Amino acid sequence: MKIHEYQAKELFRNHHIPVPEGNVAVSPDDACALAEKLGGFPVVVKAQIHAGGRGKGGGVKLARSLDEVQSAATAILGRPLVTPQTGPQGKKVRKLLVEQGLDIDQELYFSIIPDRSTAKIMIIASRAGGMDIEEVAAKDPDKIIRVLINPLTGIEPGHCKEIAAGLNLPDSLAGDFSTLVENLYGLFIETDCSLLEINPLVITAQETLVALDAKVEIDDNALFRQKDILKFRDTDEEDPLEVEASKYNLNYINLDGNIGNMVNGAGLAMATMDLIKSTGAEPANFLDVGGGADEEMVENGFRIILNDANVKGVLINIFGGILRCDVLAEGVVQAARKTGINVPVVIRLQGTNVEKGREILAASGLNLITAEDLNDAAGKITEIVGK
Ligand code: GDP
Ligand code: MN
Secondary structure, three states, rough: OOHHHHHHHHHHHHHHOOOOOEEEEEEEHHHHHHHHHHHOOOOOEEEEEEOOOOOOOOOOOOOHHHHHHHHHHHHHOOOEEOOOOOOOOOOOOOOEEEEOOOOOEEEEEEEEEEOOOOOEEEEEEOOOOOHHHHHHHHHHHHEEEEEEEOOOOOOOOOHHHHHHHHOOOOHHHHHHHHHHHHHHHHHHHOOOOEEEEEEEEEOOEEEEEEEEEEEEEOHHHHHOOHHHHHHHOOOOOOOEEEEEEEEOOOOEEEEEEEEEEEEHHHHHHHHHHHHHOOOOOEEEEEEOOOOOHHHHHHHHHHHEEEEEOOOOOEEEEEEEEEOOOOHHHHHHHHHHHHOOOOOOOOEEEEOOOHHHHHHHHOOOOOEEEOOHHHHHHHHHHHHHHHO
């Protein structure tokens, strides 16, 4: 789950990680009132959306007076902000972070992620922080430091020293930096982060370290034990179909293609997406209704796919194990009755109660195209929809 910068900074404050003073605003007047409270200029006005690259898209503005705060807030709020990470349609800005502006001496990059290949926690840092870090990583990989931490033994002073040396930090900051890294690591572990990124982590003109930006993502599988963070969820920022699917515990991800697919089991779903691609077409979604799905889940899953305007055809690929084929068939029929099917649907069923499932589908009078095997199914739907 992604959270906003202002929320990540609240977590930072709770873990004694220095951040600029500031607060969240939902209107230009609000922004001005907050700026006044900060008691000095410049003030930074920052769009709060679940995407980075805001600086490049005009979503981070430095204001030197209340008038400038007013005009910056007016320019950013209520409109879509397009950044290199949002896609061309952008993301609508509903909230602003109004912060004290800092005098920056140096911009560093700092992040913590789980490294799956070593099963360790990886800290990544660089002296070349700021808005062009992706370019640095591509062209100047030597400027990126990586340190691996064994999650069982945790962070040790040697790790912090190694990163500080790699960043060429002055000795005067060594103590503060170690405390900062230890607190960030603590936050990462305690809140089950899948990503914690600060870009830039700045050294101010006053020689202090401050997290100027904050990006935190929480592992969805740990949300059951992160109730406080779950309150930060902002469904306005999420794909509406994905929000709908999450209500029914469906594993659904919206994609760019035009062939919707409903499958049981994540592995079979991946294989089905590969098959669709191998025929030259693109899947419109990933949907695993789950091994033990019931009729209602199937119905909701199918309805969500049919509600996606990009979907020009649907491929249902079910291997009846725990989810029996007749249960699947009932779910499909129910959804079709309620939503109406306006696109071709190819269906491939195998496994438990397959005959009964086919009978239910045949008796429904729905216009469904049956397929013999996986290749046949993917080929048929692509042929009908076109590539
Ligand atoms: P992002 O573009 O979405 O990553 O947004 P950031 O929060 O990283 O801000 C983008 C850039 O704005 C930073 O890299 C800084 O160069 C600049 N910036 C943000 N806050 C301040 C500030 O308080 N003072 C100054 N001088 N620049 C700032
Ligand atoms: Mn940033």
